[in-house]
Amino acid sequence: MAKNTVKQDEKFTITGKRELISRLFTYMVPYRNEVTIVLTLMVLVMVVGLINPYFTRQAIDVYIRNEDMKGLALVAGIMAGLNILAMAASRARIYKMGIVSNKIVLSMREDLYAHIQKLSFSFFDSRPVGKILARVVGDVNALQTLFSNSVTSFLPHILQLAMVTVMMFILNYKLALATMAVMPLLGGAMFMIEAKARPRWQEFRSKRSNLNAFTHESFAGVRVIQGFATEDDSRKTHDSMVTEMMKSFMSAIFLNDFFWPLVESSWGIGSCVVYFVGVNLVFAGDISLGTLIAFTMYVSMFWRPVMNISNFYNTLITNFASAERIFEILDINPDIESSEKALEMKRINGSVEFRNVDFSYEDGIPVLTDVSFKVEAGESIALVGETGAGKTTIVNLLSRFYDTDSGDVLIDGTDIRTVTLESLRSQMGIMLQDTFLFAATIRENIRYGKLDAADEEIERAARAVNAHDFIMKLENGYDTEIRERGSRLSVGQRQLISFARALLADPRILILDEATSNIDTQTERLVQDGIKKLLKNRTSFVIAHRLSTIRDCDRIMVINGGVITESGTHEELLAMKGDYYSLYMSQYRFLSEGA
Ligand SMILES: Nc1ncnc2c1ncn2[C@@H]1O[C@H](COP(=O)(O)OP(=O)(O)OP(=O)(O)O)[C@@H](O)[C@H]1O
Known part of the structure; x- marks a missing residue:
């Protein structure tokens, strides 16, 4: 997958208009009943609008000319009644359509999420989180207007246009043709604008996405920014990105601004043509004055939907980019998914085997080469090696976050590609260095390990990993809110909570990327003790940074340059005087046994 960075515009392709529209249309299909009601209400309003000129002509040509006041009052009464009905229908239509367009956008947002x-x-490696957010939030929002306009403007106005056109031809075909004389010019101009505007809108959305990603990144990293006093630098980058976004917006909107004057002047020119032809026809005695007046009413009824359809077209062009960006993501297939024939993995014992595994994140840059090893169920393995050696990669493959390029990963002798992801991952506990806690209570964060756990189980797990005492000292105990990412807790406390969460999940295989943070000695002791309890009776892989953890593991595997070079106990490996010995001499030797 091509990589994208914060300041880099996302690449895009212009999708066919018809394909895009029909795809958007499919989102309306589940709401066809509601849409039908909306359209029926609109047709009712339209029909009333359409017969108004007929009544007007009747009133002028028949009742006023014959001074028939009774007839005139009757026509006026009917017209008033129908128009009140139309107003009520119009109100109901707006309300109903608001609900439908919200539901459509909701289902699109749910699909995308x-x-x-x-x-x-x-996929997540390939782009900044802020850009994904921009699509889920901003681009979907943009489509809401499009959906509500498509039903309230486009479909009914197309219908209205068709009906008015028929009425005009019935009334007088010469005047009808005169009204439409400017349409080809208008249509041509619009298509030209569209062709130029679409890439500009795409560019604007990309720039906005860049800004979103930068803002997200800089707020997430605000501690680093403030710590290094680089606020000015960040602000300058932000400002220049805002300027770029504004420029791209101005360039796109410049074209769209042509729409209104174009439609209005076409309306004006079209009306002049009608008057010119109409007056000549009246003088020639071809039509009555009432017909001309009635016709001019149709002319404005003809141009109003044209105006609205153009406006919709304008919205469409503006928002095509958003639709393209949403569909692009919906079209990405997960690289890793359960195969159709995948089986449920039964409760495992936890033996693990890597067989001749080759892997690279990016083509041509091998990270693991021909890695083979076997781990017995219940064995604890410390993975050690220089930074970037491939330790995390091994555990990423074991959890099937990525697939191998070649070779197999087996658990209890079963190739992990043949079982469902859910049944595989639910038996694994993964704890990363950067303990991730949600903005929720401590209880909810621990319960994440087992969603149906009772409060007592949660407490038991917390006690087992020595987290209970500090939790009870917080103002609301287990119900204390810990804010986003657990920012109100110390690093050690966060680790203890994540241990409780993992213990509650009771995975058969545990993966622990041990944090190297400097925590006070008392918490450190609690954390070490917590780790020991976690590792007990389960297969575990620890990317170890503490000498104490390394020694507590049953076996140490040394990874160097994507290859496992040594495997054995601490003493055995030291005696070999190989890679582990060098690592020990350069790193672990300086760490006290307790740290
Ligand atoms: N998502 C990724 N995309 C591209 N390359 C990656 C990615 N993750 C890791 N790498 C590269 O793969 C190599 C192995 O990385 P890995 O994270 O497995 O190392 P590690 O041994 O766990 O290092 P550390 O001890 O620093 O965490 C490194 O060269 C790294 O730059």
Whole structure:
């Protein structure tokens, strides 16, 4: 997947208009009943509008000319009644359409969210989170107007246009043709604007997405920015991105601004042509004055939908880019998914085997080469090696966050590609260095390990990993809100909570990327003790940074340059005087046994 960075515009392709519209249309299909009601209400309003001129002509040519006041009052009464009915229908239509367009956007947002959640790590590697957010939030919002306009403006106005056109031809075909004389010119001009405007709108959305990603990144990293006093630098980057976004917006809107004058002047020119032809026809005795007046009413009824359809077309052009950006994501298939024939993985014992595994994140840059090893169920393995050696990659493959390029990963002798992701991952506990806690209570954060756990189980898990005492000291105990990412807790406390969460999940295989943070000695002791309890009776892979953890593990595997070079106990490996010995001499030797 092509990589994209914060300041880099996303690449885009212009999708066929018809394809895009029909795809957007499919979102309306589930609401066809509601849409039908809306359209029926609109037709009612339209019919009333359409017969108004007929009544007017009747009133002028028949009742006023014959001074028939009774007849005139009757026509006026009927017209008033119908128009009140039309007003009520119009109100109901707006209300109903508001609900439908909101529901459509909601289902699109749900689809997108559910789809993105299934996407593989490689998708998230390929672009900043802020850009994904921009699509889920900003681009979907943009489509709401499009959907509500399409039903309230486009479909009814097309209908209205067709009906008015028929009425005009019935009334007088010469005047009808005169009205339409300017249409080809208007249509041509609009298509030209569209062709130029679409790439500009795409550019604007990309720039806005860049800004979103930058803002997201800089707020997430605000501690680093303030810590290094680089606020000015950040602000300058932000301002220049805002300027770029504004420029791209101005360039796109410049074209769209041509729409209104274009339609209005076509309306004006079209009306002049009608008057010119109409007056000549009246003088020639071809039509009555009432017919001309009635016709001029149709002329404005003809141009109003044209205006609205053009406006909709304008919105469409503006928002095509958003639709393209949403569909682009919906079209990405997860690299990693359960195969159709995948089976449920039964409760595992936890033996693991890597067989001749080759892997690279990016083509041509191998990270693991021909890695093979076997781990017995219940064995604890410390993975050690220089930074960038491939330790995290091994555990990423074991959890099937990525697939191997070649070779197999087996658990209890079963190739992990043949079982469902859910049944595989639900038996694994993964704890990363950067403990992720949600903005919720401590109880809810621990319960994440087992969603149906009772409060007692949660407490038992917390006690087992020594988290209970500090939790009870917080103002609301287990119900204390810990804010986003647990920012109100110390690093050690966050780790203890994540241990409780993992213990509650009771995975058969545990993956622990041990944090190297400097925490006070007392918490450190609690954390070490917590780790020991977690590792007990389960297969575990620890990317170890503490000498104490390394020694507590049953076996140490040394990774160097994407290859496992040594495997054995601390003493055995030291005696070999190989890679582990060098690592020990350069790194671990300086760490006290307790840290
Ligand atoms: N998502 C990724 N996309 C591209 N390359 C990656 C990605 N993740 C890791 N790498 C590269 O793969 C190599 C192995 O990385 P890995 O994270 O497995 O190392 P590690 O041994 O766990 O390092 P550390 O101890 O620093 O965490 C490194 O060269 C790294 O730059």
